[in-house]
Amino acid sequence: MLGELMGLGQSFRLLRYCAAWKQQRKLAHLALNAGATKEYSKLQTEAVVSFLDSLIENPSDFIFQLRLAAGRIVLSMTYDVPVKSSETMNVLEIMMATIGKGMMPGAYTVDMFPWLRYIPSWVPFNNIHTIATEGRTRLLRVVGLPFAKQQFLSPSPTASFTATCLQTMGTILAFILAIALYPDIQTKIRMELDRVVGHRQLPTLDDRSRLPYVNAAIKEMMRWNPVVPLSLPRFKSKEDVYQGFRVPKGTIVFPNIWSADVQDDISGISPDEFAPERFLDDCVERTALDPYSYAFGFGRRICPGRFFADNSVFLSVTGLVSTFVISPTIGSDGRNSLLRAPFRQGMMRFPESFHVCILPRSEQLAEELHARAREMSKNGSE
Numbered sequence: 001m002l003g004e005l006m007g008l009g010q011s012f013r014l015l016r017y018c019a020a021w022k023q024q025r026k027l028a029h030l031a032l033n034a035g036a037t038k039e040y041s042k043l044q045t046e047a048v049v050s051f052l053d054s055l056i057e058n059p060s061d062f063i064f065q066l067r068l069a070a071g072r073i074v075l076s077m078t079y080d081v082p083v084k085s086s087e088t089m090n091v092l093e094i095m096m097a098t099i100g101k102g103m104m105p106g107a108y109t110v111d112m113f114p115w116l117r118y119i120p121s122w123v124p125f126n127n128i129h130t131i132a133t134e135g136r137t138r139l140l141r142v143v144g145l146p147f148a149k150q151q152f153l154s155p156s157p158t159a160s161f162t163a164t165c166l167q168t169m170g171t172i173l174a175f176i177l178a179i180a181l182y183p184d185i186q187t188k189i190r191m192e193l194d195r196v197v198g199h200r201q202l203p204t205l206d207d208r209s210r211l212p213y214v215n216a217a218i219k220e221m222m223r224w225n226p227v228v229p230l231s232l233p234r235f236k237s238k239e240d241v242y243q244g245f246r247v248p249k250g251t252i253v254f255p256n257i258w259s260a261d262v263q264d265d266i267s268g269i270s271p272d273e274f275a276p277e278r279f280l281d282d283c284v285e286r287t288a289l290d291p292y293s294y295a296f297g298f299g300r301r302i303c304p305g306r307f308f309a310d311n312s313v314f315l316s317v318t319g320l321v322s323t324f325v326i327s328p329t330i331g332s333d334g335r336n337s338l339l340r341a342p343f344r345q346g347m348m349r350f351p352e353s354f355h356v357c358i359l360p361r362s363e364q365l366a367e368e369l370h371a372r373a374r375e376m377s378k379n380g381s382e
């Protein structure tokens, strides 16, 4: 309800099943189907190379740099606009933080009692209109950004854009945290990359089918930390029955992705462990439920950007592991600081601030990467 009051009623993600949603869905499918996404591999690779290059100079800045890279990838793909500074991303993220809560059904009393929206703002304790105005103002600030003006954007796609950046960034951050916490797994990934791709090459999408352990590690990261743990809420358009319970028309339902992945009772490996082996036929009798069947949602609302996102994640994490060694930093109390990494709460959940040590595997690799990044920016790809 508050999302609607903020002016997000026409957002792709919030649209109910209707002609406008069907039309947007068709367009998204045309641009983002498995075949079409291959077209974007060059711009994804370029964003990854400049992200990796930035880590040679500023390894401690990896979250900031990753944010820029995720923004670059999605903005270049959607609007063909380069993101050169973090200013654009800052404005977009502040807006997302405000509207994120507004989009969450049940977050405000007005969701339960929709008539509250008609109570004037001067009535004591009624802050609905103030929050809605704040959200609207932030959205309008984003629409005033040069790229948004250029594309005559409405606030809705802009909100979608920010969500997609955060999801991609959150997934990669979860991977960095996991491989720093589990160095043996990091080594196994690196060994496979060196064996299959060669240790002086950045992996490409064509290598993917020959990298079973890498693919299993990406699946395990999606199981370990699904970025959208409650997916997007559904609105029941007619009465239904689920496992003997009546679900009345108009009920808002959250698919609990979190519970689907936490309970891996199939592979025999404890669900608490970070273990890519649970997805490998030659390690377990029965592999765990494939996270691609739930981490991107379900049915007709399944994430249309999943192939694109998956490629971005693959290129980023393989580039990282083949070029750098990532290890935990020890806090002043002598304990591994990663074990206390705070996670972002809300519709999207991922580790939001933590410190790791990121070192190039060799001087030579760092120099080659730097040369490639320089060449790219000389050719005007940036």
Ligand code: HEM
Residues within 6 Å of the ligand: 012, 013, 014, 025, 028, 032, 074, 160, 164, 165, 167, 168, 171, 227, 228, 231, 232, 233, 295, 296, 297, 298, 299, 300, 301, 302, 303, 304, 305, 306, 308, 309, 310, 313
């Ligand atoms: C790792 C990154 C991503 C994850 C984990 C993710 C996950 C999800 C999930 C769980 C949903 C809800 C699906 C449902 O309700 O069943 C969703 C919807 C959506 N996603 Fe993604 N997503 C990611 C990246 C992207 C990207 C890169 C794009 C666009 C380029 C995108 C575009 C969308 C859109 C437009 C919807 C709404 C679809 C609809 O309501 O019909 N996503 N995503």
